[in-house]
Amino acid sequence: xxxxxxxxxxxxxxxxxxADSGGRVYQAxxxxxxxxxxxxxxxxxxxxxxRDTFAFNxxxxxxxxxxxxxxxxxxAEGPLPVYAIDGMxxxxxxxxxxxxxxxxxxxxxxxxxxxxxxAHSTGQLPVEPVDVIGSLLSIVGVAAQNVPAGxxxxxxxxxxxxxxxxxxxxxxxxxGHRQVEPLLPGADNCxxxxxxxxxxxALDGAVSISLGTLAPAEAVALLSxxxxxxxxxxxPVADALVRLCGCLPLAVSLLAGRLRHHPLWRLExxxxxxxxxxARLDELQAEDRAVAAxxxxxxxxxPDDLRIFFRRLGLHPGEEIDDWAxxxxxxxxxxxxxxxxxALYDDHxxxxxxxxxxxxxxxxxxxxxxxxxADGTTSNEEAVGRLFDYYQxxxxxxxxxxxxxxxxxxxxxxxxxxxxxxTTRTQALKWMESERANLLACAQxxxxxxxxxxxxxxxxxxxxxxxxxxxxxRAIEIHRAATAAAEHNANAPEQARALVRLATVQYxxxxxxxxxxxxxxxxxxxxDANDPxxxxxxxxxxxxxxxxxxxxxxxxxxxxxxxxxxxxLADQEGQADALTQFGIVRYWQSDYPGATLLLKQxxxxxxxxxxxxxxxxxxxxxxxxxxxxxxYPMAAEALEKAIAFYREHGNLIGMAExxxxxxxxxxxxxxxxxxxxxxxxxxxxxxxxxxxFNESEALYNLGVTLGYVEDYDGAVKFLEExxxxxxxxxxxxxxxxxxxxxxxxxxxxxxxxVAAETLDQSLALYRELDNALGEAAALNEIGQLSFAxxxxxxxxxxxxxxxxxxxxxxxxxxxxxxxxxxxRHAHHAGETEAAVEHLREAHAMLQRIGAAExxxxxxxxxxxxxGPDD
Numbered sequence: 001x002x003x004x005x006x007x008x009x010x011x012x013x014x015x016x017x018x019a020d021s022g023g024r025v026y027q028a029x030x031x032x033x034x035x036x037x038x039x040x041x042x043x044x045x046x047x048x049x050x051r052d053t054f055a056f057n058x059x060x061x062x063x064x065x066x067x068x069x070x071x072x073x074x075x076a077e078g079p080l081p082v083y084a085i086d087g088m089x090x091x092x093x094x095x096x097x098x099x100x101x102x103x104x105x106x107x108x109x110x111x112x113x114x115x116x117x118x119a120h121s122t123g124q125l126p127v128e129p130v131d132v133i134g135s136l137l138s139i140v141g142v143a144a145q146n147v148p149a150g151x152x153x154x155x156x157x158x159x160x161x162x163x164x165x166x167x168x169x170x171x172x173x174x175x176g177h178r179q180v181e182p183l184l185p186g187a188d189n190c191x192x193x194x195x196x197x198x199x200x201x202a203l204d205g206a207v208s209i210s211l212g213t214l215a216p217a218e219a220v221a222l223l224s225x226x227x228x229x230x231x232x233x234x235x236p237v238a239d240a241l242v243r244l245c246g247c248l249p250l251a252v253s254l255l256a257g258r259l260r261h262h263p264l265w266r267l268e269x270x271x272x273x274x275x276x277x278x279a280r281l282d283e284l285q286a287e288d289r290a291v292a293a294x295x296x297x298x299x300x301x302x303p304d305d306l307r308i309f310f311r312r313l314g315l316h317p318g319e320e321i322d323d324w325a326x327x328x329x330x331x332x333x334x335x336x337x338x339x340x341x342x343a344l345y346d347d348h349x350x351x352x353x354x355x356x357x358x359x360x361x362x363x364x365x366x367x368x369x370x371x372x373x374a375d376g377t378t379s380n381e382e383a384v385g386r387l388f389d390y391y392q393x394x395x396x397x398x399x400x401x402x403x404x405x406x407x408x409x410x411x412x413x414x415x416x417x418x419x420x421x422x423t424t425r426t427q428a429l430k431w432m433e434s435e436r437a438n439l440l441a442c443a444q445x446x447x448x449x450x451x452x453x454x455x456x457x458x459x460x461x462x463x464x465x466x467x468x469x470x471x472x473x474r475a476i477e478i479h480r481a482a483t484a485a486a487e488h489n490a491n492a493p494e495q496a497r498a499l500v501r502l503a504t505v506q507y508x509x510x511x512x513x514x515x516x517x518x519x520x521x522x523x524x525x526x527x528d529a530n531d532p533x534x535x536x537x538x539x540x541x542x543x544x545x546x547x548x549x550x551x552x553x554x555x556x557x558x559x560x561x562x563x564x565x566x567x568x569l570a571d572q573e574g575q576a577d578a579l580t581q582f583g584i585v586r587y588w589q590s591d592y593p594g595a596t597l598l599l600k601q602x603x604x605x606x607x608x609x610x611x612x613x614x615x616x617x618x619x620x621x622x623x624x625x626x627x628x629x630x631x632y633p634m635a636a637e638a639l640e641k642a643i644a645f646y647r648e649h650g651n652l653i654g655m656a657e658x659x660x661x662x663x664x665x666x667x668x669x670x671x672x673x674x675x676x677x678x679x680x681x682x683x684x685x686x687x688x689x690x691x692x693f694n695e696s697e698a699l700y701n702l703g704v705t706l707g708y709v710e711d712y713d714g715a716v717k718f719l720e721e722x723x724x725x726x727x728x729x730x731x732x733x734x735x736x737x738x739x740x741x742x743x744x745x746x747x748x749x750x751x752x753x754v755a756a757e758t759l760d761q762s763l764a765l766y767r768e769l770d771n772a773l774g775e776a777a778a779l780n781e782i783g784q785l786s787f788a789x790x791x792x793x794x795x796x797x798x799x800x801x802x803x804x805x806x807x808x809x810x811x812x813x814x815x816x817x818x819x820x821x822x823x824r825h826a827h828h829a830g831e832t833e834a835a836v837e838h839l840r841e842a843h844a845m846l847q848r849i850g851a852a853e854x855x856x857x858x859x860x861x862x863x864x865x866x867g868p869d870d
């Protein structure tokens with residue numbers, strides 16, 4: 001060997017000294033150097049973090065959770081996990097990571113490093129991990145000639161360099177977990193924040209932080225800060241503007257930049273400009289930055305078949321979609337549609353609302369629709385046609401389960417393999433609830449494009465559900481369009497059915513004149529076609545309308561004709577429908593035994609045909625009859641059974657109606673809090689659905705309940721609203737009830753003059769309507785008012801008249817109130833023994849029926865028995 005021999009004799013200490021001074025260590029065995037001293041390294045950089053944005057808004061909850069979690073892990077000396085921050089393009093992932101890093105920087109003395117991996121950067125390919133680590137090693141001070149060549153070697157050196165460091169690393173704009181994993185430090189005391197448009201589910205141990213859009217108030221604050229404008233005086237317009245931006249931070253910031261550089265621009269003008277979808281995307285750009293461009297980067301990364309699928313989704317007229325509808329729209333098998341939806345979700349191009357249901361952000365939807373336009377009209381129309389076929393077919397299957405009473409001649413639809421199995425009412429109801437908004441959007445699209453056959457089909461397949469659950473204003477619009485479409489197609493039978501469906505929702509919403517006109521037109525068409533089944537249905541609906549407008553004689557005539565036709569046809573469900581309505585007319589006429597008989601007949605027929613909704617309706621009205629007869633336990637039992645049936649069938653309006661009157665039963669028996677709560681819930685349903693008649697009844701019942709707990713201001717407020725609503729929908733019986741209750745509240749608060757006027761109006765209406773029970777209630781109330789006003793003889797006269805009516809009606813509640821009034825007069829006349837007898841009889845009666853008023857009579861009776869000096 002030629003080595004001069006000298007180096008072999010050098011002591012070990014000098015070898016270390018040479019190494020420390022940058023010399024080379026030579027290993028004799030194998031003639032190789034085992035240590036290559038590095039040249040003097042460049043100074044390492046310890047902070048490459050971009051500056052924090054001054055206008056950062058929102059994300060308080062996410063930031064707090066992240067910072068607290070990091071501090072808690074540090075205090076416990078535990079490992080710091082990787083935090084994967086994901087979200088759609090433009091959501092503010094990088095800004096969030098930078099803000100978090102600035103807030104946490106003090107806890108990481110060895111530095112904060114920021115690296116952009118360019119997964120989605122204009123004009124740049126994603127950076128390879130081997131190149132990223134090379135840059136990172138250079139940043140921390142490794143000379144270029146000492147950086148190993150391979151990924152594994154570089155990753156090992158990177159982990160070694162960070163082994164005793166406490167450093168914060170941001171890996172921004174990441175393509176996927178494979179790009180991240182080699183870059184992770186081996187030490188547990190380094191914090192890594194990763195941002196990506198993709199959900200990094202495969203990144204082991206990572207804690208996911210998914211960012212959504214800003215809250216509107218946060219978006220307005222961001223717009224104000226970045227535009228330099230005080231928007232407090234234009235808050236509603238600013239709110240509308242940020243909503244048009246989808247509350248997407250990038251969109252808001254781009255718009256703010258334009259506002260900042262155009263000080264004369266008004267927010268109102270921008271709102272108008274951005275109402276159009278394409279204009280909206282055009283507005284959201286500044287210099288070389290644009291919202292559409294950020295979407296384009298994600299779109300280009302998709303495989304070809306997924307790009308086509310993505311474009312087709314933009315053709316959906318609704319806001320949600322599942323795999324069934326996606327398969328129909330895109331023309332791919334359902335399994336493939338499910339996989340494509342999952343892939344788009346992972347890329348944050350769609351959001352998952354709940355299991356299996358997705359939606360696009362408004363701006364992404366605008367972008368996809370613009371892309372779809374390039375595919376050509378024919379291709380797009382075929383796709384939308386497949387979607388409409390799917391919705392109509394499945395809605396018809398669901399409607400078969402839901403439409404079982406007050407039928408309008410809806411044809412059956414056969415099952416299909418490319419639609420969900422809807423073999424039970426529960427399945428049908430769940431599907432209709434999930435798809436209601438989509439079905440309405442599709443129906444609206446067909447109306448706008450005058451696709452007459454489709455308009456009729458959508459209206460027909462949605463009729464049962466919309467009648468039960470609303471919204472009724474949209475239902476009226478659709479059924480009116482279907483009527484016109486059927487007429488345009490010269491399809492008289494379908495036109496008649498559409499008219500009956502239209503009339504049904506019109507009278508439910510309180511528009512009785514229009515409903516009457518529609519059902520009469522349908523009746524003429526059915527008679528021209530010699531269709532007895534259609535005539536029977538139209539006559540039954542006509543009877544309902546005349547019942548609601550208190551034309552009882554006309555209602556009875558129409559219902560008798562309907563019942564006769566149904567009997568001729570041996571149609572048991574039809575007979576039950578007519579009998580139910582007949583029973584309602586009878587109890588509105590104070591014929592409670594007749595009403596009970598008719599409703600029980602209807603209930604038996606509904607049970608024989610297993611018609612659950614029909615049973616609910618019959619039980620509901622039987623419960624009302626028992627309530628009017630002061631049989632509160634039986635009334636509550638019938639109403640509770642009705643509610644159970646309504647709930648099972650998803651009939652919101654029926655359930656709310658029964659709850660409203662169950663609240664009335666609870667009120668009179670002293671369960672005031674429960675009564676008020678259930679009545680408020682019913683009122684909310686009626687208002688949501690636009691059911692003005694039912695709204696007036698809920699307002700009335702709630703007002704009465706508040707009166708019982710002496711909240712007279714609240715009671716008067718609701719009763720005045722009820723009175724106005726009754727007059728609006730032309731409900732004279734409801735008007736009489738509201739006037740009676742208002743008069744009672746005025747009496748209790750000492751406003752005797754207005755009470756007398758109001759009660760006199762109520763009594764006149766009850767008499768005009770031939771409503772004996774209402775008349776008895778008004779007479780009792782006027783009697784109490786007269787007694788309080790010192791008109792004792794007049795009070796006695798009214799109570800005696802009320803007593804006679806109450807006994808003829810078998811109404812123990814009004815009978816007891818009349819006896820109390822008569823007893824008070826006897827006590828005033830010095831006839832204490834007679835007074836006590838009357839009050840005891842009243843108390844026993846009220847106690848027997850379970851009325852809370854028994855306690856008040858008991859206290860009054862105790863005062864009479866003890867005497868004034870006891």
